[in-house]
Amino acid sequence: MNEHAPPADAATLVEARGLSRIFRVPVHGEGTGAALRHFLARRYKDVVAVDDVTFSIRRGERIGFLGANGAGKTTTLKMLSGLLLPTKGSVRIGGVDPFPKAPAFLRRIALVMGNKQQLLWDLPAKETFRLNAAIYGIDDATYARRVDELATMLDVARLLDQPVRKLSLGERMKCELLASLIHGPDVLFLDEPTLGLDVNAQVAVREFLRRYNETTGATILLTSHYMADITALCDRVLVIHEGRLIFDGDLRALARRFAPRKELRLELPAAVTAADVAHVAGDGVAGDGVAHVATDGRVVRFAVDPAQLSATLVRALTTLNPVDVTVTEPPIEDSIARILRGDTGGTTPTTTATHSAPATTATTEPRA
Amino acid sequence: MSALQPTSVGDRIRAGWRIARGLFRAGYAYMTEYRAELILWALANSLPFILMGAWTQASTRGHFALSPLDLVRYFLAVFVVRQLTVVWVLWEVEQQVQGGKLAPQLLQPVDPAWRHLMNHVAERVARLPFAASLVVLFFALYPAAFFVPSAMTLALFLVLVAAAFLLRFLVQYTLAMLCFWTERASSIEQLNFVLYMFLGGAIAPLDFFPPAVRAVADWTPFPSMMWLPCRVLLGGVPTAEVARAVAVLVGWCVVFFVASRLLWRAGLRRFSAMGA
Incomplete structure (x- = not known):
């Protein structure tokens, strides 16, 4: 995949061009006959999860991926982090193809999934932090300083010696974040980081992400179903609908477009x-x-x-x-709720249209 | 980024050592959480004691290649080798692939195989005191079986046990890679386990096998996982036979190492195709 030209702008961190991902899924009919046919000769169909998505992200931006269930948000995030190989198109993070998962690339990213856990369940969270410090080659002084800083920001210092299984969902997510940030990544991919959390925990996680971005200049890309996550945290929103990028711009432009x-x-x-x-x-x-x-x-x-x-x-x-x-102006939440329901208000889902319209291109200044 | 990035060979070795130490530390902490389970796991491998009783009784009435006392010592050695070579990596991999826990690990700069390996090593160290206590108890109850091997024999035994563990781990890790294609790779391991117990010499010493079966068994990976270290500990095996068995052991280690790496790569492509 060498069709990538060098980024036009040195501040550009993430470049996704013509990104597509097609999954081959087995087709299974109903009934005994269908089961037998499925056993003897499987039939498959292609499902387009992400279709020709192009965007770029500058260092230090906070980006929200918005879309209904199955719109292609998580698939996009997985391609950006290197877990999935795009069927078509290409991704570069800081000029590097993420899929080979080169150690130097992995050292600068973190992927946090709200529904997946990396903390060692029966041990205090500190044990996972120490393990990650060893894996990433963090020296003892840096480790102590980072845990101290992050634990203070997340208000979890008192919880680090308790077994993870004793923590509440919100406390666990904070510790998950801490474990993912021990190595000081400058690109964070977050997939539904506030999933299932109560309102207080959601606010705490959101505020932490904002402060982390502001103090370290890290770039944050998150998907969320909670409108408040996007409106409170993200400077820029990418709306994905049925695999296609139908909007790329700031929140006000989003309101103008969809309401x-x-x-x-x-x-x-x-x-x-x-x-x-x-x-x-x-x-x-x-x-x-x-x-x-x-x-x-x-x-x-x-x-x-x-x-x-x-x-x-x-x-x-x-x-x-x-x-x-x-x-x-109608409240932005109304517009977002419509998008999450899959109601795009008759907007033709074309990536090029949103990209060529000056009003919908990102205007956010980098923080780093 | 202040994470150390190894450059020279020395740096790489130091970085690798740090990672191994970190993985061991976490694995050991995890295992010591399960104190009661460790005793049960150690006791669960008591099949050699049952077979010891059966074969010792049988040997008093017939002509066998090993004397009753040798048989007692052989099955005690089988018990010790089983304690030191227990492997469960397939179930770990199965759980991770099906439970979606593999994806986050793939984004860390260490191959998940190292995590599994160090977890096993840590479990071994945590289990050792319980297994050793059972051996001491056995000698207390049956002092006639007590014997002290030479330092050289003991050293060779320990090296062979480490190699036996490595081979057993590699075989099961290779089978574990099938988790990327089938939902129940553990059923394949059940067949592997039967072969391991039978051809490995856990049911009966290979010395008792009919020559034709023995000739085939000797070229499989299984005898070197159990019979070889146990017989070396007892002594009396010709050096040429030990050398041949070691060559077979090394050969199978290479075969399964290569197979597991190839399947891992193909499996990751499959994992990615399914949506990671």
Whole structure:
């Protein structure tokens, strides 16, 4: 895979080009006859998990992978970390192909999976830390300093001598993070790091990741089902839908793209009539740029395309004499929830479209 | 990154030693968590004592290649060798591949085989006091069987036991690689175990086998995993026979080492194809 040109920018750390991954899965029918046929001659079908995904990440960025279940987030993360070989396309991390898993590459990355555990179950977490220190060749002084720093940041110093099996889920995840960071990786891949944690533990893990990124300049790529993880932590979001990258940009751009309409709320002097609603909607002149959302007594709400906002406001103010007017952005959580449900709002899932649009390319400055 | 990256051969050896020490330390700490289990595991290998009783009784009534006292010592040696060469790596690998625990280990700069090997070594050290106590107890109950081998014989015995362990480990690790293709590689190990117990000399010393069976058995990997060190400890085996058996042992070690590495590489490709 030598089609990779050198990164255009020295600050570029991760380069994924035309990344695709196809899995061959056995097709199994129902019933005894199907079972016999399956035993004698297996049939397979190709499932495209990731399809022609291209993006680049600069050093120090915090990136969130967003998508519904089975969208291809974890598969992408596994290709980036070197666990999976792409079927097509290529990945470079700091100019290195991750799949051969060269020791020098492995020393600079960490993969934390929320549903997988590396801590030695019956021993205190410290034993896993020591083991990892030996594996990565960390000297005693560095080891002591790192454990001290990380344990303080994660607030787990008091837990390190207890057997892992005695820890709560949240405490275990914090210790998992510590174990994964003993060798001081500068690229972190996190797959659902807050999975199953309570709200307090989620906030703690999130805050830790933010501080780790800010103090070490490490690049963080995480997948999560919790919207709060993405909104609180990530400067930039990659949305994967049915294996394709349909969005790459910051959170505001995400809101614009997936919830492009603003909400116009009018409070009128008297109860809202059907004629009032029709008038504000422009009597059909505005097309579907203005949509009536709800009426509640004297209050009426519309979803308005930004291009129609001025004209709609003028119509409402000049004829209805509203006592109160508010224009709001719909909450980002609503947009993200729609994406997680697989509802992309009719957006054509094309990678090139999102990449060529200046409004959706990353503008985040590197922290390192 | 402050992780030390070995450059020279000396650095590599030092780094390797540190890793081995770290793996041993963790493995030993883990094993000592299971004190009660260690005693049970040591006792679980008491089949040699049962067979010892049966063969000793039989030998008093017939003509055998070994005297009743030699048979007692042989089966005691089998017990000791079994204690020092027990291998369970296949079940560990099976659990990791099927339980999804292999992926995180693949992203660490040490081959998972070293973890398994050092876990076994650590378990051996943790088990040693219990196994030694059972041997002392045996001599206390049956003082006639007590014997002191020469220093040279003892040294050769220990080297052969270490080699027997290595071969048993390599054979089972090679079979463990089948976990990448089948969900129940452990059923293949069950067949391997039967051959190991029979052709290894745990059921009866190879000296009792019919010549034709013996001629075939001698070229399999199994006699060197048990019979060879036990018979060397008892003494009286011609040097040429020991040399041939050692050559077979080394040959099989090479074969299974190469096979396990090739299957590991192919298995990883398969593991990756299935989604890691």
